[in-house]
Amino acid sequence: MNNVFVYCEIEGTTIVDVSLELLSKGRKLANTLGVQLECICAGKGLDGIEKQVFPYGVDKVHVFDAEGLFPYTTNPHASLVVNLFKEEQPQICLLGATVIGRDLGPRISSAMHSGLTADCTELEIDSFEMSIGGVKKFYENQLCQIRPAFGGNIVATIVNPEHRPQMATVREGVMKKEIVDPNYKGEVIKHDVAKYVPETEYVVKVLERHVEKAKHNLKGAPIVVAGGYGMGSKENFDMLFELAKELHAEVGASRAAIDAGFADHDRQIGQTGVTVRPKVYIACGISGQIQHLAGMQDSGIIISVNSDPDAPINAIADYVINGTVEEVIPKMIKYYKANNK
Amino acid sequence: MSLKIVVLAKQVPDTRNVGPDAMTEQGTINRAALPAVFNPEDLNALEQALRLKDQFPGSTISVLTMGLPKSAEVVREALYRGADEGFVVTDRPLGGADTLATSYTLAQAVKKIGDYDIILGGRQAIDGDTAQVGPQIAEKLGLTQVTYAEEILSLDEKARKVVIRRHIDGGVETVEAPLPLVVTVNGSAAPCRPRSAKRLMKFKNATVVAERKPEDAEKYEALIAKKPYLNIPQWGAADIDADPAQIGKAGSPTNVKAVKNIVFKAKESRTLTASDADVEGLIKELLDGKIIG
Numbered sequence: 001m002n003n004v005f006v007y008c009e010i011e012g013t014t015i016v017d018v019s020l021e022l023l024s025k026g027r028k029l030a031n032t033l034g035v036q037l038e039c040i041c042a043g044k045g046l047d048g049i050e051k052q053v054f055p056y057g058v059d060k061v062h063v064f065d066a067e068g069l070f071p072y073t074t075n076p077h078a079s080l081v082v083n084l085f086k087e088e089q090p091q092i093c094l095l096g097a098t099v100i101g102r103d104l105g106p107r108i109s110s111a112m113h114s115g116l117t118a119d120c121t122e123l124e125i126d127s128f129e130m131s132i133g134g135v136k137k138f139y140e141n142q143l144c145q146i147r148p149a150f151g152g153n154i155v156a157t158i159v160n161p162e163h164r165p166q167m168a169t170v171r172e173g174v175m176k177k178e179i180v181d182p183n184y185k186g187e188v189i190k191h192d193v194a195k196y197v198p199e200t201e202y203v204v205k206v207l208e209r210h211v212e213k214a215k216h217n218l219k220g221a222p223i224v225v226a227g228g229y230g231m232g233s234k235e236n237f238d239m240l241f242e243l244a245k246e247l248h249a250e251v252g253a254s255r256a257a258i259d260a261g262f263a264d265h266d267r268q269i270g271q272t273g274v275t276v277r278p279k280v281y282i283a284c285g286i287s288g289q290i291q292h293l294a295g296m297q298d299s300g301i302i303i304s305v306n307s308d309p310d311a312p313i314n315a316i317a318d319y320v321i322n323g324t325v326e327e328v329i330p331k332m333i334k335y336y337k338a339n340n341k
Numbered sequence: 342m343s344l345k346i347v348v349l350a351k352q353v354p355d356t357r358n359v360g361p362d363a364m365t366e367q368g369t370i371n372r373a374a375l376p377a378v379f380n381p382e383d384l385n386a387l388e389q390a391l392r393l394k395d396q397f398p399g400s401t402i403s404v405l406t407m408g409l410p411k412s413a414e415v416v417r418e419a420l421y422r423g424a425d426e427g428f429v430v431t432d433r434p435l436g437g438a439d440t441l442a443t444s445y446t447l448a449q450a451v452k453k454i455g456d457y458d459i460i461l462g463g464r465q466a467i468d469g470d471t472a473q474v475g476p477q478i479a480e481k482l483g484l485t486q487v488t489y490a491e492e493i494l495s496l497d498e499k500a501r502k503v504v505i506r507r508h509i510d511g512g513v514e515t516v517e518a519p520l521p522l523v524v525t526v527n528g529s530a531a532p533c534r535p536r537s538a539k540r541l542m543k544f545k546n547a548t549v550v551a552e553r554k555p556e557d558a559e560k561y562e563a564l565i566a567k568k569p570y571l572n573i574p575q576w577g578a579a580d581i582d583a584d585p586a587q588i589g590k591a592g593s594p595t596n597v598k599a600v601k602n603i604v605f606k607a608k609e610s611r612t613l614t615a616s617d618a619d620v621e622g623l624i625k626e627l628l629d630g631k632i633i634g
Binding site for chain 2: 074115247309
């Protein structure tokens, strides 16, 4: 009872990375709280699925294995999570901020009448005094859900002391995947799915499904060349692909550049996109809103190319090149070619 | 056969064009510098609704929004583009709502509209990016949901089923879902058709009560007596039979504990110019250090 739960997202019979990252975070939260880490695996053909999660320090795996549970549809998964939570009364529930997590999380929070914070960049346990509805109380061991808030360099800490579970979604790459012990052993509980999911919940049929391997590997790239609104145009932005090709780098973009149509959505770096930690991050025409910085501030060497010497990103850059992208990027390509032998 | 369609829309600050004056010196949002706009994905949702209406003549589209009285602007915009009617939920006790209290309020308003076959809304609003309100409304109404929809491919009225193509991580899938249904529409769906000049003329004076100056009351009364469609119904918490414990701040499980201004620790950075010598020097340094190459 009152343990930390992670909903594990499963593609086929493989648990996706973001869920493993959340297990690592969940393990730490559970240690701080002195409770157990439990996870939910729902899908079909899940024999041996526990082997994928135990190394991350899971104490209890709840397995729901049935024909209708893969591919994912909303109602059966929501139903099994909600019914399990009514029995288990978890204090914390973490989900990936994926299409599935963002479809399922709000459904669960609505049914449980609990708070859900989207796209958290940090999660920690804290005790504090707080006044809610005019009543001041001391709250012990609460989950602090930290996320950049709209508008500038503001980070908000969200708590939901009066409701359980405390729910949060986190994007892929934000938390670090860490194996606790390759031989860690927990308990496997195989649930009778029919007891948790009435037949009437199988209302949506997946007629066709097409999943491709990602076209790029932004998250794992050692060098990232990223462009912002300051690139000015799609044509200018395309110079970054040229530079990236030379450097064997991947191309990322700020949200402003994507909204302006310079690059595809899946290249977005930042709080609501991908989080990257490359060896080298070259920010071109990116001013550096906190939502963007949240997704790249742990990069090794940061190079900022910006015509505005006061761009906020310059404060965290190792190298600042004061100049227009039109001038600097072709020069970078030229001198890389000339000197890389 | 015709459909009853509800479109959920939100007026949001335009976070896409954040200029240098978007922040005040105190580090808070300068709302005056950010124009209020129709949440972009709600427009994608409206287009899907309009397509259904094209396909099933006689269908009606009701637009529902919650916010300040001036959010009636999104209702007018939707009317210009082809919606049939609109409702604005606005009331002081509704303020400070998180997604859960918002979805409760909107679900209550949908119940007041009553009859519906399909409820469409944008996947998420650009001022919060949570994507929570759609699924939460579905749950509160006891309906299923299709999120991240890109296109409604077909709708079978007899079988009460709809086929939808939706975005998933790394791909697409096609699903069949029963009506009534909540659908949230992704930004990759078709853009919304423009305003019709004729409809703009017809609805440009449509207002909610709260937008009207008291001294103009008589003028509006006469106008609306003649043209009832110029009155956009305005609903408060009592009108939608809302439980005070579930709306606004009281109905919101989430609390903001702290808001912190982040000051990034300035690194010791080297500032270079765009000159050939500086750029080449940097590239050489990175190559020599085996940092690139």
